[in-house]
Amino acid sequence: MDYEIFNLGDVALQSGVTLPNAFLAYKTYGQLNEKKDNVIVYPTAFGDQHVQNEWLIGNGMALDPRDYFIIVPNLLGNGLSSSPSNTPPPFDRAHFPQVTIYDNVKFQHRLVTEAFGIEKIALVVGWSMGGIQAFQWGASYPDMVERIAPFAGVAKTWPQTYVVLEGMKAALMAAVRLAPHQLSELTAADMRAVGRVYAGWGLSQAFYREELYRELGFDALTDFVAGFWEDSFMQMDPHNVLAMLWTGQHADISANPTYNGDFDKALRSIRALACVMPGSTDLFCPADDNEYEAKRIPNAVFKPIASIWGHFAGRGINRADNEWIDDNLKRLLALRKNG
CATH class of the missing domain: 3.40.50.1820 (Alpha/Beta hydrolase fold, catalytic domain)
Structure with a gap:
């Protein structure tokens, strides 16, 4: 430790x-x-x-x-x-x-x-x-x-930022069909969609247009989305992510x-x-x-x-x-x- x-x-x-x-x-x-x-x-x-x-x-x-x-x-x-x-x-x-x-x-x-x-x-x-x-x-x-x-x-958290975080949360909620009582069934695999949602917000349009993901060792856009965004989010616990999303959405x-x-x-x-x-x-x-x-x-x-x-x-x-x-x-x- x-x-x-x-x-x-x-x-x-x-x-x-x-x-x-x-x-x-x-x-x-x-x-x-x-x-x-x-x-x-x-x-x-x-x-x-x-x-x-x-x-x-x-x-x-x-x-x-x-x-x-x-x-x-x-x-x-x-x-x-x-x-x-x-x-x-x-x-x-x-x-x-x-x-x-x-x-x-x-x-x-x-x-x-x-x-x-x-x-x-x-x-x-x-x-x-x-x-x-x-x-x-x-x-x-x-x-x-x-x-x-x-x-x-x-x-x-201004309205735009709130909406982005809401989209990330929605990806997890969809995994349990919007049923709060089933949230404890979420697994790390359910984080895959969260990574894909965030992929369009974390970097700019110009970053993608100029293919700067190649500097990070990815030859194709699909590889970058999977190998960078999906992978990083799938290493997180979904319940920890929901807790941090709430913290982020209500920050002021x-x-x-x-x-x-x-x-x-x-x-x-x-x-x-x-x-x-x-x-x-x-x-x-x-x-x-x-x-x-x-x-x-x-x-x-x-x-x-x-x-x-x-x-x-x-x-x-x-x-x-x-x-x-x-x-x-x-x-x-x-x-x-x-x-």
């Missing part, structure tokens, strides 16, 4: 349900300095675990473990933190309660403060649903978070008692220096939505990743996109609030 567990105990979720014996799986990189001011929090995205974040961590990079103490907390529902696949009855499989982004960040805050005694975070960074968590950190703990850098992630940094649904107020309340980096051709989390958000965050810059890799411009696959993200993170970390 290459990660650690932080036991949360019995936690009250936003839904009103108490999840017993909840826990966060996390991994750290680097050392916490004496002042405890070299902290970077880097939450995971939908379907990802901490290892999928490691492409952005390394010597000489912005997230350099020689300089920073990097904490990667795993999203609830991802199979490592409390999830349908590892929770005993009565909350196992299809019975896992609804968990929000707000819940996730509240538990991550407990990890950071209770396990490490940290009071200031230099940066919260993340891709996709990890980006939503970065926004949520900034809104939930504005005095604690000095910088945020969401890339290919939005501050709430203002959906909590602090902001009571006032989205613009939540954005204005983020005091962190922010570098918002959408993918310029992202069909899933469009750059326009991020532009709206960045305009309302007092200390934000809007830096689209000029790429035809769509949502996956933030996935750590394409070198030029990786360098763009890393360079902007280096610039952000060099900035001081009044400098």
